[in-house]
Amino acid sequence: MKKQYLMTPGPTPVPPEALLSMARPIIHHRTRQFKNILKEAIEGLKYVMQTENDVFIFTSSGTGAMESAVSNVLSPGDKALVVKGGKFGERWEKIAQSYGIEVIPIDCEWGKSVDPAAIKAKLKQGKDIRAVYTTLCETSTGVVNDIEAIGKIVSKTQAILIVDAISGLGAVEFKTDGWGVDIAIAGSQKGLMIPPGLAFVSITKKAWKLVEEAKSPCYYFSYKQAKKSADKTDTPWTPAVSLVIALVETLKIIKAETIEATLQRHKKMAGAVRAAVLGLGLKLLAHDTPSDAVTAIELPKSIDGSELIKTMRDKYGVSIAGGQEKLKGKICRIATMGFMTEFDVIVAISCLEIVLKEMGYSVEFGTGVRAAQEALFSV
Numbered sequence: 556m557k558k559q560y561l562m563t564p565g566p567t568p569v570p571p572e573a574l575l576s577m578a579r580p581i582i583h584h585r586t587r588q589f590k591n592i593l594k595e596a597i598e599g600l601k602y603v604m605q606t607e608n609d610v611f612i613f614t615s616s617g618t619g620a621m622e623s624a625v626s627n628v629l630s631p632g633d634k635a636l637v638v639k640g641g642k643f644g645e646r647w648e649k650i651a652q653s654y655g656i657e658v659i660p661i662d663c664e665w666g667k668s669v670d671p672a673a674i675k676a677k678l679k680q681g682k683d684i685r686a687v688y689t690t691l692c693e694t695s696t697g698v699v700n701d702i703e704a705i706g707k708i709v710s711k712t713q714a715i716l717i718v719d720a721i722s723g724l725g726a727v728e729f730k731t732d733g734w735g736v737d738i739a740i741a742g743s744q745k746g747l748m749i750p751p752g753l754a755f756v757s758i759t760k761k762a763w764k765l766v767e768e769a770k771s772p773c774y775y776f777s778y779k780q781a782k783k784s785a786d787k788t789d790t791p792w793t794p795a796v797s798l799v800i801a802l803v804e805t806l807k808i809i810k811a812e813t814i815e816a817t818l819q820r821h822k823k824m825a826g827a828v829r830a831a832v833l834g835l836g837l838k839l840l841a842h843d844t845p846s847d848a849v850t851a852i853e854l855p856k857s858i859d860g861s862e863l864i865k866t867m868r869d870k871y872g873v874s875i876a877g878g879q880e881k882l883k884g885k886i887c888r889i890a891t892m893g894f895m896t897e898f899d900v901i902v903a904i905s906c907l908e909i910v911l912k913e914m915g916y917s918v919e920f921g922t923g924v925r926a927a928q929e930a931l932f933s934v
């Protein structure tokens with residue numbers, strides 16, 4: 556027998572209420588019944604995203620919504636600032652370049668958050684920069700960026716601010732309206748606790764002006780089409796009905812807990828992971844600005860990260876993530892995201908200790924677990 560524990564930064568575990576809701580017979584989407592569900596989903600999303608703006612639901616993984624935030628607002632040859640610093644920041648660059656956008660990169664060391672002053676300086680030099688693309692939690696490095704500070708800078712300019720909040724939403728503080736985020740992007744399989752397949756976008760009036768002028772090719776993800784339908788509580792194309800139904804269930808869970816308490820729980824869990832890591836004599840990749848959604852752990856040189864992940868998953872049933880691209884084999888990442896509690900952290904740390912020891916790293920059993928328990932439960 557094997558029991559699986561999913562502690563990866565997407566997909567994340569799905570609560571039973573949501574799983575069961577997806578087992579119900581399918582309903583048609585052009586019905587009063589589904590309209591009510593869609594309305595509840597949008598209202599719940601606005602609560603979690605902390606916005607009064609339009610919110611659209613797309614049937615795609617998060618990257619589809621990222622692409623929509625390029626194709627709907629820019630034209631070939633337009634200039635955009637892109638904050639790099641990890642795999643997902645680099646994805647913005649690749650998407651923008653594929654639409655012929657002139658990308659002005661802001662390079663930032665992997666493991667460090669972006670310096671908002673660097674964005675300010677570039678915007679000062681380039682009055683014709685139309686958009687700034689950045690990431691709330693850079694999932695590949697475990698960094699959280701200071702979107703509030705970036706928002707203060709960008710909102711004073713002609714440019715719009717687009718934030719990939721796919722892994723951060725529901726895990727770390729994020730105030731779409733309060734921080735001046737023009738387009739916020741979220742996804743289903745992270746903090747929102749449902750399976751992969753939905754993506755979410757919120758958009759301000761300032762960004763709508765760009766939508767009116769943009770000339771990039773755009774059809775399936777058209778904001779104009781989405782808005783026309785949304786005004787009638789509808790979607791332009793067949794939505795992933797079962798996923799929207801499940802989303803209503805997980806949004807109810809967040810509402811019942813309250814967004815503030817949800818974020819507090821994440822803070823506590825991630826704090827415990829960090830305490831455990833340091834307790835085990837390991838280092839945090841994002842030591843200055845760690846995110847509460849995922850913790851990236853630097854592994855000792857003697858440990859092959861890919862082997863560690865594989866053993867934890869295949870031998871013990873505990874799935875965590877490895878490093879991506881240049882961090883492959885060098886780090887592991889433990890998510891504290893969505894449907895997780897204190898005891899998921901204890902499981903992950905305990906398993907990490909066991910496998911590190913099996914692989915020859917000197918560990919006294921319980922060192923990391925104790926540090927986590929103290930962070931979680933000491934009064």
Ligand SMILES: *Cc1c(COP(=O)(O)O)cnc(C)c1O
Nearest residue numbers: 565616617618643692694721722
């Ligand atoms: C997971 C993730 C994405 C989206 O990935 P998809 O596989 O397209 O859902 C984008 N950005 C960040 C920061 C993520 O964590």
